[in-house]
Amino acid sequence: MDEKAVVLIVDDANINVRALEHILKGDYQVKMATGGMEALACIAKDPKLDLILLDVSMPDIGGYDLCRRLKSDPKTADIPIIFLTGKDSSADEEHGLSLGAVDYITKPIRPLIVKARIKTHVTLKRQYDLLRAMATRDALTGLHNRHYLSDALKEKISYAMHHRLPLSLMIIDIDHFKRINDTYGHLVGDHVLTAVAQILLEHVRQEDIAARFGGEEFVIVLDNCSVHDACVKAEIIRQMIENLYPEGIRVSASFGVVQLSDHLDKPAKLLKHADTALYKAKESGRNKVVVCREKLKNTL
Ligand SMILES: [Mg+2]
Known part of the structure; x- marks a missing residue:
C-alpha cells in the first residue's frame, strides 16, 4: 500500500x-x-x-x-x-x-x-x-477465506458444467494439529499453519483457488483439472509438507480429492465427498491422498 x-x-x-x-x-x-x-x-x-x-x-x-x-x-x-x-x-x-x-x-x-x-x-x-x-482473505495465512470460496466455487462449477470442463477439489487437513497446539502453544501452531499455507500458495495456478476452510483445514479448487492430475498435485504437496519441518516440527497432512460430475455438481456435494475421502485418509493412517471413487465413471 x-x-x-x-x-x-x-x-x-x-x-x-x-x-x-x-x-x-x-x-x-x-x-x-x-x-x-x-x-x-x-x-x-x-x-x-x-x-x-x-x-x-x-x-x-x-x-x-x-x-x-x-x-x-x-x-x-x-x-x-x-x-x-x-x-x-x-x-x-x-x-x-x-x-x-x-x-x-x-x-x-x-x-x-x-x-x-x-x-x-x-x-x-x-x-x-x-x-x-x-x-x-484469511488474515493469518493470506489464503482466500471460506466466504470467498463458497461464492467462487459456485461460479467455477457452473462455468465448468456449462463448458463440460473437468474441475477437481481437494480438502487438506493437517494431521494431529491439536497435538501441535497443545504441545508447543498456539503461536507455534499459527506458524505451522502459515508455513503450510505458503506451500499451497506456491502450488496453485493463477486460476485456482486456495482457501482456509477451517482451523487447520484447507481447500484447493483446480480449474480444468482431472481427478488424476489433482491427485498428482496433491501427492506433490503432501511430500512438500512432510519435508517442511516448520519450527523444527514434523508435520504431515491428509488429503481428500474429488472431481466434478453430473452427480456431484453442487459445492456442498463436492465438499461432502472430498471430506469423506479425507476421513478415509485419516482412518487408514493419515499422511496420504485418498480419492473419492464414487460415480467417477460419470465425470465430465
Ligand atoms: Mg482531445
Whole structure:
C-alpha cells in the first residue's frame, strides 16, 4: 500500500499529456497514452491501475466509448475514471458521469484542482481494495477465506458444467494439529499453519483457488483439472509438507480429492465427498491422498 499509486493519462494532445505528467509525477507512478487504442494496449498489458485520467475527444476511440468498454469488463470495471475535457456543458458532464466516471474536470487544467480530485479518488480506490482484500482473505495465512470460496466455487462449477470442463477439489487437513497446539502453544501452531499455507500458495495456478476452510483445514479448487492430475498435485504437496519441518516440527497432512460430475455438481456435494475421502485418509493412517471413487465413471 505504500507503493505509489498508478495513474494513466489518456489524451491525444501530447502537450496536455506532458503538462499532466509534470503535475502528477512527484506523487504518482504515471503512465501515458496519446489515444484510445494505445490506452487499451497499455491497460491490457497491466490492468493494475489506480486511476485513469481520460480525454473525451480523441480521433481513434473517444473517451466516452473507452469508458463504456472499461466499465463493461470485470477486469477493469473498478478502475476509477476522471474525464478531463474542454466540453464544459452540464449535458456533457451528466453524460460522462452516467457512463460510470467518478468525476469530470473541465479544461483548462488547474493543477491544484486536478491534484486534489485525483488524490480523493485514489484514496477511495485504495481503501476499497483494502476492504475487499480483508473481506475475502484469511488474515493469518493470506489464503482466500471460506466466504470467498463458497461464492467462487459456485461460479467455477457452473462455468465448468456449462463448458463440460473437468474441475477437481481437494480438502487438506493437517494431521494431529491439536497435538501441535497443545504441545508447543498456539503461536507455534499459527506458524505451522502459515508455513503450510505458503506451500499451497506456491502450488496453485493463477486460476485456482486456495482457501482456509477451517482451523487447520484447507481447500484447493483446480480449474480444468482431472481427478488424476489433482491427485498428482496433491501427492506433490503432501511430500512438500512432510519435508517442511516448520519450527523444527514434523508435520504431515491428509488429503481428500474429488472431481466434478453430473452427480456431484453442487459445492456442498463436492465438499461432502472430498471430506469423506479425507476421513478415509485419516482412518487408514493419515499422511496420504485418498480419492473419492464414487460415480467417477460419470465425470465430465
Ligand atoms: Mg482531445
